[in-house]
Amino acid sequence: MSTKLSIINHDRRIFKGKYIYPVVSRRAGGLSIGINLNTNSACNWQCIYCEVPNLKRGKPEPIDLALFKEELIYWLNQIVHKDFLDKHTEPGTLLKDIAFSGNGEPTAAKEFAAAVKVVMEQIRSFQLENKISVRLITNGSYLDHSATKKAWGQLENLNREIWFKIDAIDPVETKRINQINISKKSITSNLKSSIQISPTIIQTCILKINNELPSMKAINDYINFLKPFADSLKAIHLYSLARPTEQSTSDSIERLSYDELQLVANNIKQLKVPVLSFI
Ligand code: SF4
Known part of the structure; x- marks a missing residue:
């Protein structure tokens, strides 16, 4: 297969496993091994x-940890020991991270701690300790649970980051944008x-809703x-709509221009x- 992965060719179906998908990510700065527990x-x-098609409310189905491990080893082998990067990415692309991301909230999985241990x-x-990071792309809603803290805490001696989603603060806005009830x-x-257990980056999606910034x-x-957390945060990532939403909503949403x-x-x-702005 001669398909090249690039930041505009994100299609997970090109190299599809059940749990693992390689993707070139601008925010990761290179190749990311994505983990989909949902x-x-x-x-x-x-x-x-x-952007998740047919998204439904709920928790992940049970995870086949043996298959998850097998897929992870397969992809690490392809990327670290074989010529996947040369064949399928632009010259100079490096493996940057293993990222818990996917089609839902990864920390909701009962097997999250076991999956972190496998990683x-x-x-x-694969002797990648000082070469790549482990990232958790999360809406943060399970982070104050002791099981989640313990799960991520296993990585304390490795490079790791939590990318913590905050799109709005006001409960009326979070209800509108994230469609959940969450208090400040x-x-x-x-x-x-999150800050206690990991270097933390805030990820914020900014939208024009019904033509309004x-x-x-x-x-x-x-x-x-x-403000009170500023000294403890590693960065803030701002982005806007990259692809059309897969959700039906009564509000019309649009991407912001670069300016x-x-x-x-x-x-x-x-x-x-x-x-850092990504658009
Ligand atoms: S947190 Fe929001 S963007 Fe992320 S998977 Fe859930 S619904 Fe989609």
């Missing part, structure tokens, strides 16, 4: 911009836990919420946390 496309949130063991086995207190508790109030709420996203980024820079 094979039934179930999430506890339903963000209006979510940790294979990073050691819960977001605070989850974010504190986020209000100054929403931006100020966001800045004021993050519009920069205006938001310039406001947020007052936090003195590195702000």
